[in-house]
Amino acid sequence: MSVFKAYDIRGVYNRDYNKDDVYKIGFFLPSLLQVTEIYIGRDDRASSPEIFDALSRGILDAGASVVNLGLTTTPAVYFATAHYNAQASVQITASHNPKEYNGLKISRAHAIPVGGETGLKELEQLVMHNTVTPVSADKRGSIHNKDITADYLQFLAPFVPNCSGLKIGIDFSNGMAALYVPQLLANAGATIININEEIDGNFPNHEPNPLEEKNLEQIISLVKNNALDIGIIYDGDADRAMFIDEKGQFIRPDVITAVLAEALEISPQSNVLVDIRTSRGVMQYLEQNMHAVVHMWKVGHAFAKLKLKEINAVLGGELAGHYYFRDFFNCDSGILASLLVLKVVKNLHSEKQVMSSLINKIDCYANSGEINFTIEKKTEAIQAIKHYAEGVSDLLEIRDFDGYRFEYPEWWLNVRSSNTEPYLRIVMEANNQSTLSARLAEVTAILSKFQS
DSSP: OTTBOSSSEEEEBTTTBOHHHHHHHHHHHHHHHTOSEEEEEEOSOTTHHHHHHHHHHHHHHTTOEEEEEEEOOHHHHHHHHHHTTOSEEEEEOOTTSOTTEEEEEEEEGGGOBOOGGGTHHHHHHHHHHOOOOOOOGGGOOOEEEOOOHHHHHHHHGGGOOOOTTOEEEEEOTTSGGGGTHHHHTTTSOOEEEEESOSOOTTOSSSOSOTTSGGGGHHHHHHHHHHTOSEEEEEOTTSSBEEEEOTTSOEEOHHHHHHHHHHHHTOOTTOEEEEETTOOHHHHHHHHHTSOOEEEEEOSSHHHHHHHHHHHTOSEEEOTTSBEEEGGGTTEEOHHHHHHHHHHHHHHHHHTTOOHHHHHHHHOOSEEOOOEEEOBSOHHHHHHHHHHHHHTSTTOOEEEOSSSEEEEOSSEEEEEEEOSSSSOEEEEEEESSHHHHHHHHHHHHHHHHTTBO
16 A cells, blocks of 8 residues: 555545555554554544544454544654553644645654554555454453643643743644644743644645745745744644744754754763754754764654664754654654744844854755655666766765765765655755756756656
């Protein structure tokens, strides 16, 4: 089934999969994870209640029980899984995808993700090839509700900074962050302007993907028109947050990793995790200013969380706007990231500085951002880029754990296949714009031959 991805289960509901498929996922999940109880949360998409019902029926018919967390964010489900020592959990969400999508993010005990290599492929085979035989009525599981709001807010409360004097704009994207953020910041002392705060899984104002430029128009206008110190925009399930500086400029998400290290006041020699698309400027700032030990790894929460735990990193960040925290069970949280960024903005404000002044110190190279190419023959296209890159003089290093990253003295290139969408993605960075433009033109010319 095409909905089983590297990080989660996701697709257009009632086209790529339906309630019968979800029922079977629920039925085989307890045996796959070897559990007798599963926590389930969900977002506000129109299909989420039906998916919850089908998933729950499958779990109950397998003889396991369900703890219903109700409407909540994905990070709140991670919190509940770890905080209450749950055996496993599922969040029903399609995160940043349009309204017709939905999916399942599955975690084991301690909020350890279940990805393609750690259970999802096996689950897919069970769903596709095995027959469902429900347990007898007397062995069927039960379901009960659990409200985690108070405990979750109490956990996050120590991270809320004094924001007195700040002017903040927040775009909730009609997503789940609106459940918690207004309460957390109610007494922070800031002037806050919220937009798209009503939780609505139809996303009437814009799609809940902050990486799409068109979805940033409202928050950028809000910052500019009201002379705000910072703008925050969340995605649909609040596992990501992105930021607009006081000039109305989008801050590339990998740069925020260094900002978070400042907020956490990390100790020298602390491990920090970055993904393979991360700017040299970010890594140099972490190493030279924070004296951190930077580790580069694969893209995606199913990989990042395990690596964060393995190396005991205090922090991890991705170009997609996921930020992982050792003190948040090695999980990602858009809300926690935004609270920490506000701490930095407040510190800058106290010193009569602005956000862009810090960002300019970190983001000091010419960067392409992530560019997507719709290509059917991805493997052949990547090999063509590899052949090109290996023929360029002064090649310093090749990293090959998530596509390829080719390092040169004055520039670098990453090429990789998306694990969730039909794209080949490239990121390039150079010491200056002219070098970037020239190399980008060469790579684009190669990839254009593979585009239909």
